Amino acid sequence: MKEKIKAVGLLLTVILLTGGCAHIGNSVPAAGPSYNTVKETAERDEEEVSFEKGPQPVLSPENETGRLKLDHAREFSVRFYGDDYTLIDIAATGEYLVVDEGAGVPEELDEDIVVLRKPFEHTYLAASSVMDFYRELGILDRVGMTSTKYEDWSIDEVKRALYEGDMEYVGKYNAPDYEYVLESGCDLAVESTMIYHSPEVKEKLEELNIPVMVEHSSYERDPLGRLEWIKLYGILNDRQKEAGAFYEEAVKKLESVTDTAGTGKTAAFFYFTANGGVSVRKENDYVAKMIGLAGAEYVPRFDEGDDAQMRSSVTIQSESFYEKAHAADFLIYNSTISGEVDSLEDLFEKNDLIREFKAVKEGQVWCTRADMFQRVTAAADITAEFHEVFSGNTDGSGLMYLYRLK
Amino acid sequence: MTEKERKNRYIFSFVLLALLLGLFGVLNLCMGSVRLSAQDVANALFYCADTPAGDILFRIRMPRLLSAMILGGALSVSGFLLQTFFHNPIAGPFVLGISSGAKLMVAIFMILSLRLGNALNSWTMIAAAFLGAMLAMAFVLAVASYSGRISVLIICGVLTGYFCSALTELFITFADDSDIVNLHGWSQGSFSGINGSNVRVFSIVILFSVSAVFLIAKPMEAFQLGEAYAVSSGVNVKRLRICLILLSGLLSATVAAFAGPVSFVGIAVPQLMRNLFKTEKPIIMIPASFMAGGVFCLFSDLISRVVFAPTELSISVVTSIFGTPVVIWMMLKKQKEVKAWD
Amino acid sequence: MDDVKKAKRGEGLGLKAIEVRKLCSGYGQRRILSDISFSIKRGERVALIGPNGTGKSTLLKTIAGMIPDHTGEISVSGKDVRSLTDNERAKLISLMLSKVPSGEWMTVREIVENGRYPYTGKFGILSDKDRDAVEYSLKTADVKDIAEKFFKTLSDGQKQRVMFARAVCQEPELMLLDEPTSFLDIKYKTEFMGLIEGLAKTKGTAMLMSLHELYLAEYADRILCIKDGRLFTEGSPEDILKKDIIMKLYDLKEGEQTDRFLKGVLRGRGAAGEI
Incomplete structure (x- = not known):
């Protein structure tokens, strides 16, 4: 009897803790009303609106004059209400009303909407x-x-x-x-x-x-989606034209370097944590997507489900990484977390086992330069460099965002 | 219990421990986040094939299970030494502030080394943790030789813990986010970053230490009767106290250096063994604690690796989850027995 | 080793079990004992009485070797204790306290076996001779039938008998007992004094015991009185257990209460009277 009680108590404790663990990292902040990615109507510049339609709240559907056309971005949307008011809805973080200089803040504004005055x-x-x-x-x-x-x-x-x-x-x-x-x-x-x-x-x-x-x-999972955010910052700072132009340019560039045929090779993108673990990207992460666009298959792949709120990387055990990446054609080490690595020896220091990896034996170990993540707008260029590496067209010299480890 | 019954109990318990060690050793070798078929395992074991499976088995899992066994044993013995010292079953290796000292030194090294431009080498980190733990322990030793009073030592240990934590927080303000994450990760404890040469080094240190512990088993038993009786038996109590702290500190500093702080093993395991063997004779408890510590950590490591594969639970989380109810149950059982005798 | 063996064969050589000369002892700055001198013969049972805090425990602890900071001479069986190693001293002197150890899993046998500590090797393995000594001690203290029990489960009286067995097992020339009967019931107190007498007669072990209970001093061969850290007086129970000496020793005031108490205590008549 005592044994049973102890077993049940133990089981309960384990269940409670498992439940607790499953919720870690799921800090979902108060979300605003759900948005839809309806892409319709022309750009804002072409319409006028008058507010003399009676005592209606400013942000009613009747007063909407347009929405921002977004091709790839999913994490935000923009609705225009005349020249003076723009409502930005950012997924999971809320709604923001951009009020033009000189215009008044509308009354009867929903409390949750954050007012940003130009x-x-x-x-x-x-x-x-x-x-x-x-x-x-x-x-x-x-x-x-x-x-x-x-x-x-x-x-x-x-x-x-x-x-x-x-x-x-x-x-x-x-x-x-x-x-x-x-x-x-x-x-x-x-x-x-x-x-x-x-x-x-x-x-x-x-x-x-x-x-x-x-x-x-x-x-944003899609690299182009990420780039499209420049439009939001363009709206905030009256640079919509420049933002739009940049975006079109980037799309063109990316399409030109996208290797739809694929090189048939595999590439891993990772770094070693202090505890002997390996941090890798999930397959719907934008770096994994960029690697895919550049023509290689991203490894390791884990079926983590598609919860948009979860982090885009996961730390896995050394042996799992070994299993999935030892035969990868290319290894790309993410140096932005723990500093740049100078040579293969440094990498072996962190984890000796990769000596056995195919990519190491074939001399295809690469490392990111520090600015790769800061230069968000260079997504197309970065993808192009990935493509150069994957198709074997480069020995590492002349690349801005990657370098080869010897 | 007659003497014969007692001897039988000892034999049975040791055999049980040996079997459990074997069992979990094999389980830890064969189970993991990567599924290896029996064929793979057999090939790797018998043909020493240079396959990925072989690498996983021998270069990842083997060092890891050896670490769990040996470091777990070390922690357990360290706990037993302290419990003898304090005449109190709740004492554990990290109660004297030793793990706080190790963490502080690791934090300092982490920040200094990045500032100086070189990445932290794994041996440097090990040396840092060890140095920090030993310094904390040296401080406790100094207090111990000045005043043998146990209350003084406990307070000293708690204060050392607070002091080191405060200093660590201070250093962290100058640290990058990645340092903080790394430090936090380290302080959770893990058997995963350990390779073959690490295993060789700490095995030697621990072998040496545990042998030394055997040499003080006899005075320890006299000490269990109380200080006055120990002195009257001819024990040099001052020297014994120093040995107890020194060896306990050495063992737990070694563990902290290679695996970070792993909680609860030092407290829960010796207590479990006392109940299993129904004795507290050091000459029995030392090997029993060592073996049981190995079993406990092998088991915990298995859980931490397999339950949420491919991610890993921190080892301290698992040892605490399993250790706490065991200790509480035993304390309650003891309370009932005590009441019965009133 | 040889010295000790010789010391133990002091019988017949007329050596005293212990001789103390001009002993001064204390804790750090605090001087407790001054100029104590006395001796005890083999097989003699000496009671130590006096007010609390005046040095009874200190005297015993000093002889037991727990207070290294003392001046004066202590020689046991002709050997100056300062020249002895811890091990040698342990073979000559054993100790018994009023408080019992609190071990969760210790058995009676294990505790008594601990008395062989000075005689066993590095790992404490018992030889046949050691085992015989253990058996003898168990018998002497009348705890043989509970030898396999856990110490914690015993009654107070039994526990003290076990500690006595342990002290006997050490085969000392001199046994020091610090208020050994303080926490015992009357029945166990008297039983214990019987054990003491038995040991003194059979093994010739000298005993120095501090006592709280004046009426128990009756059982001793000689009584030492300590007051204010000095040896107030000494003599046989007839000499010491007298009204004027006791009153002076304990600073008692004249009066009815005092008279009633003394009537009870002296010559062992009537109720207990502990100060």
């Missing part, structure tokens, strides 16, 4: 992956604050701005220097979803009347 002259860009969009649109001068240090940036223009004092490092996203942020007249804070781990920071910023927009571009 213009944005002093943006605090805590989400580092967005910086490259601003650079591309030529509006780096509008970014006053960042949460990534000078040493950790590899985009020259940003480094120069930091060096010359046009941009300041204000501390990590979870501990910014509020005084500086406030004093510099910050009018918009763009955060990544990491901010949800430190909700008190978001609340403090909002308390200081700094609107916070939590962006979701890194959740």
Whole structure:
């Protein structure tokens, strides 16, 4: 009898903990109303709207003048209400109403909608992956604050701005220097979803009347979808034309390097964690997609389901990685987490077993350069470089985003 | 129980432990997130084929199961030594702040080395953890030779833990996010990053330490009667105390260095063994704890690798889940017995 | 080893079991004992009485070797204890305390076997001679029938008998007992004193025991009185257990209460009277 009680108690404990584990990482923030990706009607510039239709709330369907056409992006949508109001709906983080300069904030606005008043002259860009969009649109001068240090940036223009004092490092996203942020007249804070781990920071910023927009571009599975976010930042900063132009250009470039035939080879993209584990991308992650577009099959593949909220990488055991990647034709090591690796020996230091891997024996071990992830706009170029590597057209010299390990 | 019954109990229990060790050793070799067929295993074992299966078996799983066995045993013995020292069954190797010291030193090394440009070499990290653990222990030893009072030592251990944690937090403010993740990962404990040469090194250290422990088994037993009686038996109590702390610290520092802090083994396993063997004689408890610690960690490692494959549960999570109810159950059982005698 | 054997054969050589000369001892700065000198013959049972905190325990601990910081001479069977190793000392002196050990899984036999500590090798394996000594001790202390039981399950009286057996098993020349009967019922107290007498007669072990209970001092051959860290007086029970000495020793005031107490204590008549 006692044995049974003990067994049941043990089972309950295990079940409880398993349930707990399954929910880790599932921090789903309050979602806004669901959006749909209806792509209809022409661009905003071609329509006019008058508000003299009676006492209706501004954001009613009757007043909608258009929606942004999005080809690949799924994590946001934009609805226009005349010249003055633009409603941006970002998946899982909420709705943001961009109010034009001079226009008034509509009454009867839903409490959950965050009001962003143009213009944005002093943006605090805590989400580092967005910086490259601003650079591309030529509006780096509008970014006053960042949460990534000078040493950790590899985009020259940003480094120069930091060096010359046009941009300041204000501390990590979870501990910014509020005084500086406030004093510099910050009018918009763009955060990544990491901010949800430190909700008190978001609340403090909002308390200081700094609107916070939590962006979701890194959740895009499609590389082109990610690039399409430049349109959102174009809307915020009156650079829609430039954004649109860039995007069209990028699509063309990517299509030209997409290898639909495929090289028939396999490639793994990974890094070694401190504990002897291996962190790999899931197959619907955008890096895996880029590798696919570049003509190789991404390994290792795991059937993790398609929960969009889950992280895009997973840490697996050494032996699983061995099983799935030992016969891969190419190994690409992600150096952005633990620093660049100088040679194959360094890599063996971390995990001796890869000596046996096919890619090692054939000299096809590559490493990413630090700026590969910061240069978000270079997705097409990066894919092109992947393609060069996979088709064996390069020995590593002349590549900007990858280098070969010897 | 008569003497004969007692001897039988010992024999039976040791045989049981040996069988369990064998069983879990084999299970850990054959089971894992990669499914290996019996054919694969046989080929690898008998033909020493240079196949991926062979690599997985011998270069991943074998070092790992040896680590679980040997490091688990070391932790268990370390716990027993401390419990003897404190005359208290709840003492464990990491209660004296030793794992906090190891973590602090690892944090310092991590941050320093990245700043200086070189990536952290695995041997450097091991050395860092070991150094940190030994420094924490040296501090405790110094206090121990100054004042033999047990309450002083426990407080000293708790304070060392807090102090090291606070310093670690301080250093972390200068760390990158990746350092923090790495440090957090390390402090969860894992048998996975260990290779063959690691196994060779710590096996020697642990073999040496456990042999030394056998040499103090006799004075330990006298010490179990209390300090005054130990002295009257002719035991040099001061020297014994130092040996107990030193050896316990050496064993747990070695484990912390190679596998990070693994909780609960030092507390739960000796307690389980006392109940199984119905004795606390050191000469029996030392090998029993060692073997049982190995079994417990092999079992826990198996669970951690297989339950959520291909991801891995942290070993401390598993040992705590299984260790806690066992200890609680035993404490309750003891309470009932005590009540019966009132 | 040889020295000890010789010391043990002190019988017939007229050597005292223990001789203490001008002993001063204490803890750190605190001086507890001053200028204590006395001796005990083989097989003699000496009781140690006096007010609490005046040095009874300290004296026993010093002789037992637990207080290294002392001046003066202590020689056991003619050997100066300072010249002895821990092991040699353990073969000459054994100890019994008022508090019993608290072990969860210790058996009576294991505890008594521990008494052979100074005689066994590196790993504590018992030889035949050791086993004989254990059997003898179990018999002497009348705990042979409970030898396999767990210590924790015994009554207080039984527990103390076991600790006594252990002390006997050590085959000492001198046994030190620190208020061994403090926590025992009357029945066990008297039983215990019988055991002491038996041991003294059969093995010639000298015994120095501090006592709380004055009426038990009756059983001793001689009584030592310690007051304020000094040897107040000594003598046989007839000499010591007298009104004026006891009153002076314990600083008792004249009066009815005192008279009633002394009537009860002296010459073992009536109720217990512990101060």
